[in-house]
Amino acid sequence: MRVIDYQEIVDAVAKLCMEGNFDLGQDVLNALHRGYETEASAPGKDILNQLIKNAEIARNEQVPMCQDCGVAVVFVEMGQDLTLSGGYINDAITDGVIKGYAEGYLRKSMCDPFTRKNTGNNAPPIIHTQIVPGENLKITVAPKGGGSENMSAIAMLPPSAGIEGAKQFIIERVRQAGPNPCPPIVVGVGIGGNFETCALLAKKALLRDIGEPSPIKEVAEIEEDLLKRINNLGIGPGGLGGRITALGVAVEVYPCHIASFPVAVNINCHAARHKSIVL
Amino acid sequence: MTVHHLTTPLTDADLANLKIGDQVLLSGVVYTGRDAAHKRLVDLVNQGKELPIDLEGHVIYYVGPAPAKPGQVIGSAGPTTSYRMDAYAPTLIEQKGLKGMIGKGSRNDQVKEAMVKHKAVYFGATGGAGALLAKCIKSAEVIAYPELGPEAVRKLVVEDLPLTVINDIYGGDLYEEGVKKYRIE
Ligand code: SF4
Numbered sequence: 459m460r461v462i463d464y465q466e467i468v469d470a471v472a473k474l475c476m477e478g479n480f481d482l483g484q485d486v487l488n489a490l491h492r493g494y495e496t497e498a499s500a501p502g503k504d505i506l507n508q509l510i511k512n513a514e515i516a517r518n519e520q521v522p523m524c525q526d527c528g529v530a531v532v533f534v535e536m537g538q539d540l541t542l543s544g545g546y547i548n549d550a551i552t553d554g555v556i557k558g559y560a561e562g563y564l565r566k567s568m569c570d571p572f573t574r575k576n577t578g579n580n581a582p583p584i585i586h587t588q589i590v591p592g593e594n595l596k597i598t599v600a601p602k603g604g605g606s607e608n609m610s611a612i613a614m615l616p617p618s619a620g621i622e623g624a625k626q627f628i629i630e631r632v633r634q635a636g637p638n639p640c641p642p643i644v645v646g647v648g649i650g651g652n653f654e655t656c657a658l659l660a661k662k663a664l665l666r667d668i669g670e671p672s673p674i675k676e677v678a679e680i681e682e683d684l685l686k687r688i689n690n691l692g693i694g695p696g697g698l699g700g701r702i703t704a705l706g707v708a709v710e711v712y713p714c715h716i717a718s719f720p721v722a723v724n725i726n727c728h729a730a731r732h733k734s735i736v737l
Numbered sequence: 738m739t740v741h742h743l744t745t746p747l748t749d750a751d752l753a754n755l756k757i758g759d760q761v762l763l764s765g766v767v768y769t770g771r772d773a774a775h776k777r778l779v780d781l782v783n784q785g786k787e788l789p790i791d792l793e794g795h796v797i798y799y800v801g802p803a804p805a806k807p808g809q810v811i812g813s814a815g816p817t818t819s820y821r822m823d824a825y826a827p828t829l830i831e832q833k834g835l836k837g838m839i840g841k842g843s844r845n846d847q848v849k850e851a852m853v854k855h856k857a858v859y860f861g862a863t864g865g866a867g868a869l870l871a872k873c874i875k876s877a878e879v880i881a882y883p884e885l886g887p888e889a890v891r892k893l894v895v896e897d898l899p900l901t902v903i904n905d906i907y908g909g910d911l912y913e914e915g916v917k918k919y920r921i922e
Contacts, residue, residue: 499915499918500738501738501758501901501915508863508866509863509866511866512863512865512866512867512869515868515869515872516813516868521806521812521813521868521871522803522812522867522868523813523865523867523868524813524815524865524866524868525800525802525803525812525813525814525815525871526801526815526817526867527803563804563805563806563812564803565801565803565804565812565813565887566886566887567887574772576885576886576887576888603865604817604818605817605818605842605864608818636842636843636912636916637841637842637843637861637864637912638818638820638841638843639818640864640865690920690921690922691916691920692915692916692917692918692919692920693916693919694915694916694919696861696863696864696901697841697842697843697861697912697915697916698758698861698901698911698912698915699911699912699914699915699916699918699919700915700919727864727865728865729865
């Protein structure tokens with residue numbers, strides 16, 4: 459059985475928190491450049507240009523691309539033949555988040571839900587763990603902004619709504635969100651599962667690189683149709699009106715109960731951050 | 738696109754020239770405030786007490802900046818979503834002479850009505866461009882509620898902060914107009 463050291467995880471998570479906030483993924487940057495080429499509205503083009511410049515500054519100067527450095531959402535895939543020395547894995551991840559947000563001068567945004575008092579160190583993170591075969595440890599840190607998260611929604615639709623009903627729910631949600639979630643957005647969709655799994659599917663969909671379609675043909679077609687119809691909404695970059703409302707749509711699916719048809723939409727902004735490491 | 742160079746405090750004459758879609762490069766003092774600070778400010782107004790800042794003719798930027806790195810004036814500082822301040826903004830416009838708000842996202846009807854009635858404007862800054870926008874901030878000083886951390890009220894001095902007029906004093910709304918232009922049914 460392989461043994462991994464507590465501190466190794468702390469340091470890896472800290473680094474992912476900083477890199478995630480400083481270094482916008484190449485897939486998102488490429489999508490912003492493509493958007494700049496196709497955007498028909500002049501103010502929309504100007505916004506995309508600002509976002510490209512902003513990403514360059516963040517990367518070159520190692521500063522967060524957005525002041526909202528997010529809730530630290532951490533996905534863990536832990537090999538079942540792996541064990542940890544020196545402590546509990548969730549504590550190591552939490553310590554890593556605290557370290558990364560302190561050393562990276564990242565904004566701390568976690569607070570008590572009632573008193574609204576800031577916890578002061580961006581802990582606790584939100585950790586999703588999966589046990590997988592093997593002896594590797596894959597950690598993904600996806601800092602998630604509040605503005606776009608607030609525009610997310612879930613619906614327990616009747617199965618009779620069909621795929622068109624699901625699409626309408628998703629598009630309507632994006633329409634209502636309008637300029638709030640910092641368009642151009644990335645749309646993560648979960649279809650199926652149950653209440654909590656559906657929401658998690660939508661979140662996981664946001665980890666997929668932009669422009670990479672679902673490997674399932676029917677699902678890839680849904681993604682394509684949704685992207686087209688969302689861009690037809692006319693919201694545009696910054697919500698000022700334009701063609702590029704979304705950079706990408708990713709849909710994840712899972713079987714569900716015969717009585718259910720859950721659909722979740724998790725909206726991400728153009729600061730679509732996620733970095734992974736395999737230890 | 739019309740570009741206006743404006744310096745705070747803003748006068749009614751400044752505002753009369755602004756139309757939705759216009760670009761503004763704003764300089765001068767701007768105060769920061771978001772959820773928690775707004776609640777405190779409006780509580781003070783309702784209790785008839787003095788505010789820690791004079792808002793007459795002034796502009797509030799809805800932002801909770803990232804901490805400054807050594808050598809930086811301020812960390813990344815882009816706008817936060819404005820609707821969360823909608824419950825408080827009309828009071829500050831009507832009773833304290835607030836003339837401008839900087840944020841991102843739509844405002845509700847009460848805020849829009851207060852802007853028309855008492856002559857105030859809503860500016861959009863590019864959401865998510867926090868590293869870029871921070872370059873326009875020349876100084877930053879916490880002047881109230883330091884215990885709120887990123888939500889403390891700061892006095893910023895800005896130079897040519899790039900903004901777009903979203904709501905003008907004539908009742909225009911760029912978000913509505915812009916979307917109408919590009920929507921495909
Ligand atoms: S929605 Fe995203 S880009 Fe916009 S302020 Fe929040 S984290 Fe930043």
